Amino acid sequence: MSQPATKPRKAVDEETSTGWDNTPHPPVKHCAAKVDERYMHGRPEHELVPSRYVHRVGKIDVMVVSDGVLSLPGAMLGHNVDPAVRAAWLEDQFLSPDVLEWALNAVVVRSGDQTILIDAGIGGEFPDLPRAGQWAQRLAAAGIDPASVTDVVLTHLHMDHVGGLLVDGVKEQLRPDLRIHLAAAEAEFWESPDFSRVSMPPGFPDALRRTGKRFLKEYHGLLRTFENEHEVAPGVMVQRTGGHTPGHSVVRLASGGDRMTFAGDAVFQVGFEHPDWFNGFEHDPQEAARVRVSLLRELAANRESLVATHLSFPSVCHVAVEGDAFRWVPGPWEY
Numbered sequence: 001m002s003q004p005a006t007k008p009r010k011a012v013d014e015e016t017s018t019g020w021d022n023t024p025h026p027p028v029k030h031c032a033a034k035v036d037e038r039y040m041h042g043r044p045e046h047e048l049v050p051s052r053y054v055h056r057v058g059k060i061d062v063m064v065v066s067d068g069v070l071s072l073p074g075a076m077l078g079h080n081v082d083p084a085v086r087a088a089w090l091e092d093q094f095l096s097p098d099v100l101e102w103a104l105n106a107v108v109v110r111s112g113d114q115t116i117l118i119d120a121g122i123g124g125e126f127p128d129l130p131r132a133g134q135w136a137q138r139l140a141a142a143g144i145d146p147a148s149v150t151d152v153v154l155t156h157l158h159m160d161h162v163g164g165l166l167v168d169g170v171k172e173q174l175r176p177d178l179r180i181h182l183a184a185a186e187a188e189f190w191e192s193p194d195f196s197r198v199s200m201p202p203g204f205p206d207a208l209r210r211t212g213k214r215f216l217k218e219y220h221g222l223l224r225t226f227e228n229e230h231e232v233a234p235g236v237m238v239q240r241t242g243g244h245t246p247g248h249s250v251v252r253l254a255s256g257g258d259r260m261t262f263a264g265d266a267v268f269q270v271g272f273e274h275p276d277w278f279n280g281f282e283h284d285p286q287e288a289a290r291v292r293v294s295l296l297r298e299l300a301a302n303r304e305s306l307v308a309t310h311l312s313f314p315s316v317c318h319v320a321v322e323g324d325a326f327r328w329v330p331g332p333w334e335y
């Protein structure tokens, strides 16, 4: 104990002033000292694992940040499937037949002098999902200052992707010249959203309508809408796919011969083996399945990495073709 007090501070400076990596960081409590109590949701300050993972795509830094876990009914993963077939798949995966524990991943990207947030977790709008909503304090623990963020890309306006931006005190910390990139079709959809083909648990459609509208109201001044695709930063391209929602988009990263795609909600865990199973949150399930198959085919053919919102954290993986479906190939843990 010859160097008290100064040593942890030096470690924090190193963390924020050099490139991101997966080496150990100071305790969360130290880094998160400035985090507003309202973000904590009654959780302990200490976390046993940092819940973030760093990957590099050429010159682009990528950090996957877990917002936590969503506990949802098992039927969500395929509402067009015989319940016995669905139960057999879950058993085969060593998963509970009743409650699906969904990962909820958001991403931070640095390219050139831009810091870009891709999606924002669920926030605190839905009190029945207490294990999620940790995005803001985990960004703080990772040394990401909200005032340093230049751009936000939203894959779509479901609350598990934008809710973090609606938490009290978050907007005030963001820059007034922040650019929020969103497909024009998505902004338009939430003016009068169609829920006729979804199969969601009770309470969800109302909560999604409410948060979608609230987001558009609170952030309309910062929105930069695009039609089909937009280059957010060097090597960072957002592309509209539609399907899950009409303006659902994916983010393609490319630098120095490396490629990675953040697929948002185009791909779920079951979607590799059963890409034709309809997820309960898909507003146009047929189109969502078509988008999924075409994206998975492309990723298998060009061998690039995939990260997706609801694939098990940190979700960095590859896609292989297997018969007339696909196979999930988890990436090696680089620590």
Ligand SMILES: [Zn+2]
Residues within 6 Å of the ligand: 158, 160, 161, 265, 309, 310
């Ligand atoms: Zn989602």
